[in-house]
Amino acid sequence: MVTDAHQIFNDFIKGAGLRGTEQRALILDTFLNTDEHVSVDDLFGMVKLENKKIGYATVHRTMKLITESGLAREVVFNDGIARFEHTLDTGHHHHFVCKSCDAVIEFNSDAVDAEEKRLAKAYGFEVQSHHFKIYGICKECRRKKRT
Amino acid sequence: MVTDAHQIFNDFIKGAGLRGTEQRALILDTFLNTDEHVSVDDLFGMVKLENKKIGYATVHRTMKLITESGLAREVVFNDGIARFEHTLDTGHHHHFVCKSCDAVIEFNSDAVDAEEKRLAKAYGFEVQSHHFKIYGICKECRRKKRT
């Protein structure tokens, strides 16, 4: 099945004068099948199930390419490890991170976006990207703690 | 001069059954005299001017203590390096980071804070901390670029 995502990645690869390889295809497919925010390590583990010989560096390099192609976005939470999330079909959003169970809850906020625009204008700042992360305890964990 | 900050740190140290040392005093004073967001490396450089024998690990360990005492807050921007900022006399705030000149501009926004509260309530989330960072090009750099 060739999805939009595959098309986008292939176009990117060709446009940059790079080559398509089995490894890249496997890593892309694996990433596309994830939902969560996955680290290179996570992906390396998954990818090795299909191809034992694949190297960590290849996964790392490919995730960089996938990010450059626009299909992934890199996110870093408090543990300092880079994770990747999908950009397709997921509009821009922010994150709640639960410090108890590590769950990541995505949310949108027009109010935050509007305020950002207002602030940028007020400060003469040209916005390229932003990260809004709220750390705390999620609903579920709060409920459990009360028990 | 013993400031509130010194008092807070000493209380913290004693309360934790730790000991006051020359190095800790020097590192705290040095940190208190900074304005910017300083890394362990930055502080190590400053502190060495006063005490050539002091070790990097001591600066690192002490900054962790100062953070635990509540006097500093750790902030990480896109370069992945931990930096420390003051918590005293600086209400909570957010950051613009200029990708061109690396300037960090702090800003406040009641609108963002209010929205955060609303969201937390809506999601049943208990907020402990948050980071809102906007990356882009600052006013000054935009002006220069236009030249």
Add this chain to the structure above:
DNA sequence: TGCTTATTGAAAATGATTTTCATTTTCTAT
């Protein structure tokens, strides 16, 4: 098919942070 050039995988390098450990220092209890 052959050839040029990119890619791969393994291992080593990097760089910030953290730990180890022998020595030194603090500070409590005498």
Add this chain to the structure above:
DNA sequence: ATAGAAAATGAAAATCATTTTCAATAAGCA
């Protein structure tokens, strides 16, 4: 004051994610 127990220090080594190196391999154009 001072001895002794415990914490802190500094230098060096260890960690750990990430990045680079490099020789061998593979892709894809001519």
